Amino acid sequence: MAGSCEISNIFSNYISAMYQPEEAQPPLELLAHLGKEDSLVPRQRQSLLLWGTEKPAWFSEFPYLWSKAQVLEWISYHVEKNKYDASAINFSCCNMDGYTLCHCTQEQLRLVFGPLGDELYSRLHEIISVSDELSWIIDLLEKDDASSQEIFLNSGASELGNSCTKESLEEMKSANPFYQADLSYFSGALSPGSSDISVSGTGTSRSPCSQDSGGSDLDLDPTELKLFSSNDGCADYEKGDSKHGKRKRGRPRKLSKENRDCLDTKKSKHSPRGTHLWEFIRDILLHPELNEGLMKWEDRREGVFKFLRSEAVAQLWGQKKKNSSMTYEKLSRAMRYYYKREILERVDGRRLVYKFGKNCSCWKEEEVSTRK
DNA sequence: TATCGCTTTCCTGCTT
DNA sequence: GAAGCAGGAAAGCGAT
Numbered sequence: 187m188a189g190s191c192e193i194s195n196i197f198s199n200y201i202s203a204m205y206q207p208e209e210a211q212p213p214l215e216l217l218a219h220l221g222k223e224d225s226l227v228p229r230q231r232q233s234l235l236l237w238g239t240e241k242p243a244w245f246s247e248f249p250y251l252w253s254k255a256q257v258l259e260w261i262s263y264h265v266e267k268n269k270y271d272a273s274a275i276n277f278s279c280c281n282m283d284g285y286t287l288c289h290c291t292q293e294q295l296r297l298v299f300g301p302l303g304d305e306l307y308s309r310l311h312e313i314i315s316v317s318d319e320l321s322w323i324i325d326l327l328e329k330d331d332a333s334s335q336e337i338f339l340n341s342g343a344s345e346l347g348n349s350c351t352k353e354s355l356e357e358m359k360s361a362n363p364f365y366q367a368d369l370s371y372f373s374g375a376l377s378p379g380s381s382d383i384s385v386s387g388t389g390t391s392r393s394p395c396s397q398d399s400g401g402s403d404l405d406l407d408p409t410e411l412k413l414f415s416s417n418d419g420c421a422d423y424e425k426g427d428s429k430h431g432k433r434k435r436g437r438p439r440k441l442s443k444e445n446r447d448c449l450d451t452k453k454s455k456h457s458p459r460g461t462h463l464w465e466f467i468r469d470i471l472l473h474p475e476l477n478e479g480l481m482k483w484e485d486r487r488e489g490v491f492k493f494l495r496s497e498a499v500a501q502l503w504g505q506k507k508k509n510s511s512m513t514y515e516k517l518s519r520a521m522r523y524y525y526k527r528e529i530l531e532r533v534d535g536r537r538l539v540y541k542f543g544k545n546c547s548c549w550k551e552e553e554v555s556t557r558k
Numbered sequence: 559t560a561t562c563g564c565t566t567t568c569c570t571g572c573t574t
Numbered sequence: 575g576a577a578g579c580a581g582g583a584a585a586g587c588g589a590t
Contacts, residue, residue: 511567
């Protein structure tokens with residue numbers, strides 16, 4: 187059973203990713219403003235003064251649950267961050283709790299905060315989206331039953347470390363530089379402004395050898411997990427007509443416009459190409475600290491590797507490609523196409539075992555060390 | 559707009 | 575029987 191403290195920590199880490207630590211400095215100048223403008227709550231000023239040594243209280247809370255003090259802290263933070271003249275703000279209008287704040291329209295915020303209102307609105311909704319996307323994980327963490335744990339552990343998201351149990355989450359939280367990268371697998375909830383929180387952001391996984399990749403394949407897109415965790419009506423499309431008996435050979439026809447619109451809510455229209463399966467696989471193998479239990483080298487020198495959790499890798503690949511219906515069967519088909527191009531070589535008679543071919547670059551130890 | 563390359567999806571048959 | 579492999583066919587989609 188995951189305690190609320192742990193959940194708070196998870197959420198706090200997300201918010202930390204969105205609000206870089208160096209930004210969360212005590213807004214001392216602001217305090218002076220507040221002293222002048224705001225006669226609301228002296229206690230709040232006291233809590234603001236604590237920012238220098240610890241995170242503000244709203245860091246680890248869901249916006250809906252923010253107290254009035256936390257709302258004020260959050261607003262103050264953004265006033266300071268944006269070097270906004272707080273004297274222009276009517277702080278008597280800030281006397282609202284998080285629930286009320288979350289129900290403010292952009293216009294309302296603009297009315298109260300002027301130009302800062304837009305910034306506040308977008309920042310708030312980034313955090314809210316984090317909350318929404320986290321909710322499924324948190325639901326699972328809160329449930330004590332084994333089946334939920336199993337779902338969580340078997341999900342592609344959790345497979346990343348083969349170890350996203352309660353305990354390992356705790357471990358990861360302790361200042362592990364990969365923790366936030368891992369979380370990006372879970373939620374994909376980083377704000378656009380902080381999208382550099384990724385594996386490659388840690389400087390471990392960039393793939394300069396990739397000819398056409400936009401980046402390391404472990405660099406998951408911030409919007410990925412929505413798909414992974416969602417199961418709305420649109421998903422019915424994904425299985426085609428198969429439930430109505432035998433379907434025609436090949437990929438189903440393009441969606442009607444309505445269905446496409448439906449899917450567009452989940453799938454970015456402009457998901458960058460540049461993601462090659464072989465690079466994704468290679469990067470997993472090159473970063474065992476991230477993939478423990480997913481794949482392993484059978485013969486490092488020869489480039490022979492084995493899938494240990496084939497479906498989990500497929501799920502991760504699916505997340506990367508915003509495709510929640512990816513399976514190992516499909517992934518392996520794509521892998522087999524690499525034989526012809528000599529990116530992979532056949533390893534006969536061994537299940538789940540593949541070998542990098544001569545057209546696959548940057549997997550050899552020498553190459554890896556030189557590109558670091 | 560057409561084409562290309564890569565990937566995805568589905569399928570059948572075979573092997574382990 | 576289940577899981578995995580092999581490969582054909584057709585289609586989606588971003589890049590050029």
